[in-house]
Amino acid sequence: MKYCFFVNRLVYSVLLLILFSCTNTENNQIDFDETLKITDSLSQFNYEKSINILDSLQSNLKGLTPQQYALILFKKGEIYYVNDLFLEAINTHKKAKDLFINLNDNYNTTRSLITLSAANLRFNNLEKAQEFALEALKNASSLKDKRLLAKANNLLFQLHFTLKDYPKALEYIKKADNIFTNQNDTTSVIAIKSNIAGIYLKQKEYNKALLAYQEALELGKNIKSPQTIVKLLNNIGYTYIETEQYASAAKFLQAAISVNKNISVINGAPYKGLGFTYFLNNDFVTAKAYYKKAIEIFEQNKDTPQQIQILDKLITIAIRTNKPEEALAYQEKRDALQIKQHTKETERLLHFSTVKYKAKEKEAELLFLKQISAKNRLLYGSLVAALLLLLVLLGAYLYITKLKAANKASELEQSLLRMQMNPHFIFNTLAAIQNITLEKDPVKSSNYIAKFAKLIRQNFDYVRKEEISLEREINMISNYIETQQLRFDYAFKYILNVAENCDVKSLKVPPMLLQPFLENAIEYGLKEKKDGGILELNITKENTKLCFVIKDNGVGRSHQSKTKKSKELHATDVFKERLKLRKKGEEKSFKIQDLYSENNEAIGTKIIFKINIV
Known part of the structure; x- marks a missing residue:
């Protein structure tokens, strides 16, 4: 009897332990799934908080499985992507993809491949984007997952559209269209038909583009999405502008404005379109009114390219209506925005x-x-x-x-x-x-x-800046010379001599003062020498003046003048104008000396100038 009692108690304890373990595992899975849902809702509004939540989940969840870890990385990659952090998205999704491959999870591997392709496409890395998209297409075909198959085809459409290979792009987007239409995914079908219309516009097949937009518009009425309707109305209006059917264009653009007002949304696109429509009809008063409303909206949205386009039209309107002062004001504003936009493009390139x-x-x-x-x-x-x-x-x-x-x-x-x-x-x-x-x-x-x-x-x-320290100027030109030496495979040497009485940290000079002359010495003097080139900079202090001497042993100015462009603003002219603006008479100290050998052969150039330091 005692033995049976002991056995029964043991079996009961084991069952409780198993039940507790299963319950704990289920709770962990529920917590995991709920946390992922929370990050979904936060991802577009506070991505940093979403990432922190996922990091905390990874650190604190007991018994984290490899599959869960891979899903956390996948979710991070998606959050980075929707917030335009494409490099971070690429790095994170690579890790997730490798984990999914090890787990033989082809479905999530394909999802990671799709985001990797999209991020590389946005990063302008077209070869990688194509590689990942084709791999995703292959996996989706083997899985027979129509939604993933459609997304892969859509990515290949975007790739070929970027490459301006419109026939191939049309082939892929039509495949995606067939798949989504069969699945009754109305939102995706609308987006795809808009893409199809976009290709037809590029090919100047306006009737086909209008037909695709009209099909999308009809579908949009069923999903009750005013934003989608507005976008389609805008696109149809702009297409009618291309076909010079201005009355129809105005009709659809006005409809877009009406829908926006009903949902309290501010959108500059229809106002811009109406401005262009009336501009083409030479109704400059109405065109100007719509353009000013559009540019006000684009200013709020900080959309610089759109502002520049509208300012170009406002300049033209001002000129045609004989308002030169207004045209000049628009031009100044446009030039300032152009400088800002050019800077952004430079940042993107580098x-x-x-x-x-x-x-x-x-x-x-x-x-x-x-x-x-x-x-x-x-x-x-x-x-x-x-x-x-x-x-x-x-x-x-x-x-x-x-x-x-x-x-x-x-x-x-x-x-x-x-x-x-x-x-x-x-x-x-x-x-x-x-x-x-x-x-x-x-x-x-x-x-x-x-x-x-x-x-x-x-x-x-x-x-x-008006002035920087001599130390910063020297650091900048040294950095510049080292970069130039890399370009020309160290074909010339650089010698810098700074007098001991020069306190480089306290002395102030106009910025970028020396680089134009150093560049001239390299480009027009030392560039022609295969080796043995010497570029020398000497800096000394004489009472209240700082003296600069730049010397090279290049081919000289006689040869240099033959290679210069006549219309290009000479560095010397810019230099003198900068010194004149200081109003200290420093430009008078500027001298250029041609250096000759005993045989009267050109052996280089010397530049001398002084600036006041008090």
Whole structure:
């Protein structure tokens, strides 16, 4: 009896332990699934918090399985992607993909491949995007998963659309269309038909494009998505503009505005389209009104390219309606935005750099001066008529003088930046770095990428400053010379001599003062020498002046002048204009000396100038 009792108690204990273990495992799975759902809801609004939640789940969940770990990485990659952090998305999804492959999870492997392709496509890495998309297409076919198959076809459509291979793009998107139509996924079908219409627009087959948009519009009425309806109405309106059916275009664009008003959404696209429609009909008053409404919306959305396009049209309208002052104001605003947009493009091209070129600073300064001038005019408003007239004239004269000086300074800054950052120099340097990379010297390649990125950052950081320390100027030109030596395979030597009485940390100089002359010495003097080139910079201090001597043993100015472009603004002219703006008479100290041998042969060039340091 005692033995049976003991056995029964043992069996009962084991059953309880198993039941507790199963319950705990189920709770863990519930907690895991619920946490993933929470991150889904946060991913587009607070991605950092979503990532932190996933990190905490990974650290704190007891008995985390390899499958769960892989799913956490997958979810992180998706969060990075929807927040435009494409490099992070690529790195994370690579790890997730490898884990899913080890787990023989073909479904989630394919999902990771799809995001990897999409992220590489957004990162403009087209070869990798195609590789991942084709692999995803193969997996989806073997799985017979229509949704994954449609997504893979859609990615291949985007790839070929980017490559402007429109027939191939149309082939892939039609395959995706057939799959989604069979699955009754209305939202996806609408997006695909819009893509099909986009291809027809590129091929200038406007009737087919309109038909595809109309089909999408009919489907959109069934899903009750006003945002989708607005987008389709806009697209149809713009297509009618292409076909010069302006009345129909206006009808659909006005409908888009009405739908937006009903759902309290602000969208600049239909206003821009209506502006263009009336512009083409030479109704400049109506066109201007719509354009101004559109640009107000795009300013709120910080959509610079759209603002530039609209300002181009407003400039044209102002010129055609004989309003030169208004045209000039639009042009100044447009130029400032263009500078800002160009800076963004440069940052995108050199993605390893963190350069932020603040093109709006000068506009803020000019606006401040204008406000001060307006206040001053109000203060003098109570004076007698004669004094008021005199002060208004004087104020206008001073304002115009300041504006001209500011514009001149801005032009010089742009000219200087163009000389420092000409595409020929950038692409040759990148090509040299690429060669080092191909030679499998990653440390050397990394060092030069860092130097080049630092040089780009210095150029954009310093160009807007009036003065920097001599130490920073020397560091920048040394970085520049090292980059040039890389380009020309160290065909010349660089010698820097700084006098002991020069306190490089406290002495101030105008930024980017020396680089144009060093560049001239390299490009037009030392470039022609196969070896033995010497570039020498001497800096000394004489009382209240800082003296610079730049000397090279190149081919000389006689040969140099034959290679220069006649229309290109000479570095010397920009240099002198910068010194003139300082109003210290420093430009008078500038001298260029041609160096000759005893046989009267050109053996280089010497440049001498001085600047005041008090």
